[in-house]
Amino acid sequence: MAVFNVFDLFLYTFPMTTNTPLLTDLYQLTMAAGYWKSGKAEQEAVFHLFFRKLPFAGGYAIAAGLGDVVRWLEGFRFGQEELEYLATLPGRDGRPLFEKGFLDYLGTMKWQCNVEAIPEGTVVFPHEPLLRIQGPLIQAQLVETALLNIVNFQTLIATKAARVCLAAQGEPVLEFGLRRAQGPDGAVMASRAAFIGGCASTSNVLAGMRHGIPVRGTHAHSWVMSFDTELEAFATYAEAMPNNCVFLVDTYDTLEGVRHAVEIGQRLRREGHELAGIRLDSGDLAWLSIEARRILDEAGFPKATIVASNDLDEHLIESLKHQGAAINVWGVGTKLVTGGEQAALGGVYKLGAIRDENGEWQPKIKLSEQAIKVSNPGIQQVRRFTLNGEFRGDAIYDEESGCTVPTEIMHPADPTRVKAMPEGTVHEDLLRPVFRQGVLVGEQPTLQEIQARCQEQLTHLHATVKRLQHPHEYPAGVERTLAERKLAMMVEAKGKVGATA
Numbered sequence: 001m002a003v004f005n006v007f008d009l010f011l012y013t014f015p016m017t018t019n020t021p022l023l024t025d026l027y028q029l030t031m032a033a034g035y036w037k038s039g040k041a042e043q044e045a046v047f048h049l050f051f052r053k054l055p056f057a058g059g060y061a062i063a064a065g066l067g068d069v070v071r072w073l074e075g076f077r078f079g080q081e082e083l084e085y086l087a088t089l090p091g092r093d094g095r096p097l098f099e100k101g102f103l104d105y106l107g108t109m110k111w112q113c114n115v116e117a118i119p120e121g122t123v124v125f126p127h128e129p130l131l132r133i134q135g136p137l138i139q140a141q142l143v144e145t146a147l148l149n150i151v152n153f154q155t156l157i158a159t160k161a162a163r164v165c166l167a168a169q170g171e172p173v174l175e176f177g178l179r180r181a182q183g184p185d186g187a188v189m190a191s192r193a194a195f196i197g198g199c200a201s202t203s204n205v206l207a208g209m210r211h212g213i214p215v216r217g218t219h220a221h222s223w224v225m226s227f228d229t230e231l232e233a234f235a236t237y238a239e240a241m242p243n244n245c246v247f248l249v250d251t252y253d254t255l256e257g258v259r260h261a262v263e264i265g266q267r268l269r270r271e272g273h274e275l276a277g278i279r280l281d282s283g284d285l286a287w288l289s290i291e292a293r294r295i296l297d298e299a300g301f302p303k304a305t306i307v308a309s310n311d312l313d314e315h316l317i318e319s320l321k322h323q324g325a326a327i328n329v330w331g332v333g334t335k336l337v338t339g340g341e342q343a344a345l346g347g348v349y350k351l352g353a354i355r356d357e358n359g360e361w362q363p364k365i366k367l368s369e370q371a372i373k374v375s376n377p378g379i380q381q382v383r384r385f386t387l388n389g390e391f392r393g394d395a396i397y398d399e400e401s402g403c404t405v406p407t408e409i410m411h412p413a414d415p416t417r418v419k420a421m422p423e424g425t426v427h428e429d430l431l432r433p434v435f436r437q438g439v440l441v442g443e444q445p446t447l448q449e450i451q452a453r454c455q456e457q458l459t460h461l462h463a464t465v466k467r468l469q470h471p472h473e474y475p476a477g478v479e480r481t482l483a484e485r486k487l488a489m490m491v492e493a494k495g496k497v498g499a500t501a
């Protein structure tokens with residue numbers, strides 16, 4: 001008889017053990033086998049991870065996911081179980097897909113790449129490498145899919161959270177998304193990213209334990225419905241949880257619910273506790289919140305908060321603010337943790353350069369019919385220019401050839417649009433070392449520090465860039481020397497295509 005222990009059952013039901021190099025697309029492994037077979041595996045290469053289009057038609061994005069990338073890369077090794085599984089995979093003719101020699105090679109592989117990254121919580125723009133991976137071609141290739149998976153999703157959600165939190169104008173945003181998130185792993189990653197983007201807390205207790213995010217919550221309609229009356233429901237909750245009383249008042253009649261909350265609030269006060277607030281979850285949130293505020297204030301509860309939830313996003317919050325809603329805390333779930341109108345960020349991972357047999361770097365370019373999709377060649381760095389505390393422009397430049405001074409930034413899609421950085425700007429390079437030859441360097445920031453960085457970064461962006469709709473386009477592009485080199489490479493590559501056609 002098969003015997004299950006509880007732990008096995010848990011892993012079976014929730015296989016959240018994604019910390020394995022098999023979190024990849026099969027083609028990475030078949031290419032790896034090809035690199036190994038053809039003797040290219042150890043050739044040094046540089047890849048960049050970047051996105052081409054800002055999410056939510058917004059003016060900026062927030063880099064996120066690096067912490068999980070670091071954890072994944074630290075555990076990057078092929079164990080016995082993984083190798084045994086790969087050995088079972090058949091090729092199209094039914095014979096093993098992978099040679100034993102290749103699997104033995106994978107078994108001895110040790111992560112040895114250099115990784116540079118833009119710190120989490122930094123505001124970032126299209127085409128800027130968020131990560132730069134330099135090392136043996138086979139290794140830099142094998143990590144592509146997992147890195148994209150982690151960074152694309154968390155950058156998307158951190159950006160959404162930043163938009164929601166800016167709309168809430170500094171009032172706390174509680175992330176309520178677990179029940180509607182994209183599976184258990186997606187939910188925990190979303191809670192992490194939402195916190196980076198500015199959320200005050202999460203209802204997701206596992207994310208709280210994993211990442212140290214404050215956990216908060218109210219109660220559900222089921223609590224009220226399980227009693228004969230709403231008053232009895234609030235009274236019983238107050239007895240059980242006197243220090244966590246935010247009553248959900250809209251199960252039957254919202255304003256009557258607020259009066260019941262007040263009645264129990266008075267009882268709590270007599271017993272030395274305080275009514276923390278109420279939550280509205282349906283109806284006209286602007287009108288109801290104003291009425292609820294009046295009732296609470298008149299009853300002597302000016303400090304009781306009014307939490308609102310119900311399919312909120314940054315646009316609804318902005319609208320409710322314009323309507324003068326008396327809401328002080330915003331509960332946001334589905335549209336935050338799923339990205340709402342945008343389900344994914346389209347980040348990509350492209351080869352920038354490869355070292356030839358003479359030890360020289362050969363820049364590489366990927367052509368496209370669409371100018372915006374032609375990749376940037378070289379070993380890239382991002383230089384950010386600041387004037388009087390305001391971010392004024394970002395230049396992607398090639399580290400080998402350097403950044404010209406004074407710096408001119410060419411628009412990524414239209415090289416005739418050039419922005420010269422004004423005199424007096426100070427600059428910093430955004431990509432910083434994370435791994436040196438496979439070894440983690442420096443202290444990793446806490447999630448609280450990352451959140452603080454995000455808040456601080458946003459203060460340096462002009463308000464027009466942060467506008468929810470039709471934001472001003474921040475000047476982020478390619479530095480002139482790199483732009484000219486790219487153009488020359490495009491012409492040369494097109495010539496080669498023409499010559500062979």
Ligand SMILES: Nc1ncnc2c1ncn2[C@@H]1O[C@H](COP(=O)(O)OP(=O)(O)OP(=O)(O)O)[C@@H](O)[C@H]1O
Binds near residue numbers: 281
């Ligand atoms: N004053 C307002 N201005 C703009 N939108 C609002 C306002 N008040 C509520 N909304 C939004 O309108 C949508 C519909 O609200 P409504 O109360 O009809 O929700 P519902 O989903 O039908 O209610 P229930 O949750 O009880 O099913 C929600 O997304 C809600 O956040």
Ligand SMILES: O=P(O)(O)OC[C@H]1O[C@H](OP(=O)(O)OP(=O)(O)O)[C@H](O)[C@@H]1O
Binds near residue numbers: 334
């Ligand atoms: O609307 P979202 O932004 O996704 O926020 C989360 C929603 O989840 C809950 O509703 P649900 O109907 O699941 O349970 P409830 O009985 O607690 O309201 C809560 O009341 C919110 O409305």
Ligand SMILES: O=C(O)c1cccnc1
Binds near residue numbers: 177309333
């Ligand atoms: O605590 C809450 O109020 C809560 C938690 C999850 C989803 N909706 C609301």
